[in-house]
Amino acid sequence: MSAGGGARDLAEAGAVLAAEAARFASFGWMRGTSGNLSVVLSRDPLRLAVTASGRDKGELTSADVVLVDERGAAVQGGRPSAEAALHARVAASTGAGAVVHVHTVASVAMGRRKPGGILLRDLEMLKGVGQPAHGVEVTLPVVANSQDMAELGDRLEAARDPRMPAVVVAGHGLYVWGADPRQARHHTEVVEWLLELELTGR
Ligand SMILES: CSCCC(=O)C(=O)COP(=O)(O)O
Ligand SMILES: [Zn+2]
Numbered sequence: 001m002s003a004g005g006g007a008r009d010l011a012e013a014g015a016v017l018a019a020e021a022a023r024f025a026s027f028g029w030m031r032g033t034s035g036n037l038s039v040v041l042s043r044d045p046l047r048l049a050v051t052a053s054g055r056d057k058g059e060l061t062s063a064d065v066v067l068v069d070e071r072g073a074a075v076q077g078g079r080p081s082a083e084a085a086l087h088a089r090v091a092a093s094t095g096a097g098a099v100v101h102v103h104t105v106a107s108v109a110m111g112r113r114k115p116g117g118i119l120l121r122d123l124e125m126l127k128g129v130g131q132p133a134h135g136v137e138v139t140l141p142v143v144a145n146s147q148d149m150a151e152l153g154d155r156l157e158a159a160r161d162p163r164m165p166a167v168v169v170a171g172h173g174l175y176v177w178g179a180d181p182r183q184a185r186h187h188t189e190v191v192e193w194l195l196e197l198e199l200t201g202r
Contacts (some may be wrong), residue, residue: 010136039180
């Protein structure tokens with residue numbers, strides 16, 4: 001996708017996000033219209049393609065996407081995700097090119113069990129988020145939920161560990177990011193695997 005964020009770029013981004021959403025929905029991670037996805041189309045000014053609000057994320061088409069600015073406000077298209085402002089904040093503060101938000105049972109359950117953060121170590125799967133399997137302890141932060149995206153963004157920025165491209169939002173779900181939609185997908189699948197292991201395996 002080029003830097004312009006034009007109509008064709010938006011439709012292309014919509015097709016990519018629809019395919020990613022269908023995959024996550026097939027795993028049961030976006031039930032009942034939950035979750036949202038975004039991809040950065042330009043950095044200066046910051047413009048993101050974000051999934052439209054309230055849609056069944058397993059049935060998105062390339063048209064179910066909205067161009068938003070750095071505050072998450074619609075620039076082109078219909079009503080963006082209610083969490084568009086948080087996507088923009090994550091993209092701006094981490095430099096990520098794509099952001100994934102899913103409502104997984106494991107993220108909410110582990111957020112309840114470990115409200116201070118989830119310690120991860122000695123797992124081969126840590127390589128999937130760019131960490132060595134052994135010798136380091138990485139924390140997956142847990143932040144309190146808020147309906148105010150600015151407040152939630154402050155909490156996420158304060159808590160995030162630069163070694164871990166993800167944050168659990170307590171009672172809500174999981175935010176994960178990556179350089180592009182494909183890497184964000186891989187990070188999401190790895191982090192969710194780690195959460196499921198912590199929930200069931202220890
Ligand atoms: C039942 S989903 C509640 C809203 C939410 O948390 C979510 O992720 C979906 O919101 P959107 O506006 O992106 O559809
Ligand atoms: Zn949500």
